[in-house]
Amino acid sequence: MTQKKEILTLLKEGRWKEAYYLQWQAEEKSYEIVSKEPTSSSDLKMAVDRERKIYQALYPLNIKAHSLDYPTHGIDQIVWILEAIIPSLFVIAIIFMLTQLFAERYQNNLDTAQLYPFSKVTFAMSSLGVGMSYVTVLFIGICGFSFLAGSLISGFGQLDYPYPIYSLTNQEVTIGKIQDVLFPSLLLAFLAFIVIVEVVYLIAYFFKQKMPVLFLSLIGIVGLLFGIQTIQPLQSIAHLIPFTYLRSVEILSGRLPKQIDNVDLNWSMGMVLLPCLIILLLVGILFIERWGSSRKKEDFNRS
Structure with missing residues (x-):
């Protein structure tokens, strides 16, 4: 109890280094007790281990601890947006927007791309470019807004702020830097959105009407x-x-x-899978557009 009061006093005085050193030592003792207790679950041991390692990493930095669950700093806000909003509300909004964009091409069973004075391949590239531009602007916009909002509240934050990372291979928690998660996460999520643009385009190509396209896109993407x-x-x-x-x-x-x-679910796999899929889907889209255009020309010549 005396040590807890001392830690609270140090925190109130802004003496972060001293406070986190004492907190680290307290967590070390807790970890020793939990480790020796045969009834302690692996999750409990890991949670205590994570706490002691976080305070151990905070101690030399001599800065006030951030709340990563309820972030207020700019950098922390981006990570939170990537975790909580991007894979849920944002992706649903993107699917709605892409459905509207790509299915608008088909009116009363007529492919309006045939009415333009350029090839369907050119039209497809243009449509995909517009879709990717929309996604890019909105993705940068929501991340930029969250960073700005957090920065105005509590400041930019720190790229080297301690961030717990679980290693499934080694079965342990390590403490990295928040930048180790931030920048790779931004790239992975962005590449995944490019795949989504191409997938919704293909669904719209085959099903044409907005409601079926929207339903199948939501089931196929959000469902998975x-x-x-x-x-x-x-x-x-x-x-x-x-x-x-x-x-x-x-x-x-x-x-x-x-x-x-799933030990195979990692950064390296994502950086192999996503670019390959982006290229394959793009080639597939251009092929079916060219093939569809050639077939219609043959039918027209026969008639």
Whole structure:
């Protein structure tokens, strides 16, 4: 009790280094007790281990601790947005927007792309470019707004702020820097959105009407995105589902691979899978547009 009062006093006085040193020592003792207790669960041991390592990392920095669960700093806000908003509300809004954009091409069973004085391949490239531009602007916009809002409240934050990362391979918690999660997460999520643009385009090409396109896109993308939490067969192949990488912060922090016990779900796999899929889908789209255009010309010549 005396030590807790001393820690609180030091925190009130802004003597962060001294306070976190004492907190670190207290967590070390707690970890020793929990480790020796045979009834302690592995999750409890890991939680205590995480706390002691966080305070150990905070001690030399001599800064006030941030709340990563309820962030107020700019950098922390971006990470929170990537974890909580991007894979849920934001992706649903993007699917609505892309459905409207791509399905608008088909009016009363007529492909209006045929009415333009350029090829359907050119039209497809233009449509995909517009879709990707929308996604890019909105993605940068929401991340930029969250960073600005957090910065105005509590400041920019620090790129080297301690961030707990779970290693499924080593079965332990390590403390990295928040930048180790932030920048790779931004890239993974952005690449996943490019895949989504192409997938919605293909669904619109085959089904043409807005409601079926919207329904299938939501089921196929959002359903798979969250289905890995509860559907056992999906968990073993989660690393091969491109939409999983929208949950980039959970992947980079090791939490999602731990939850579904999939050691292959990681940054390296995402950086191989997503660019390859983007290229394959683009080639597929251009092929079917060219093939469809050639077939219509042949039908027209016969008639």
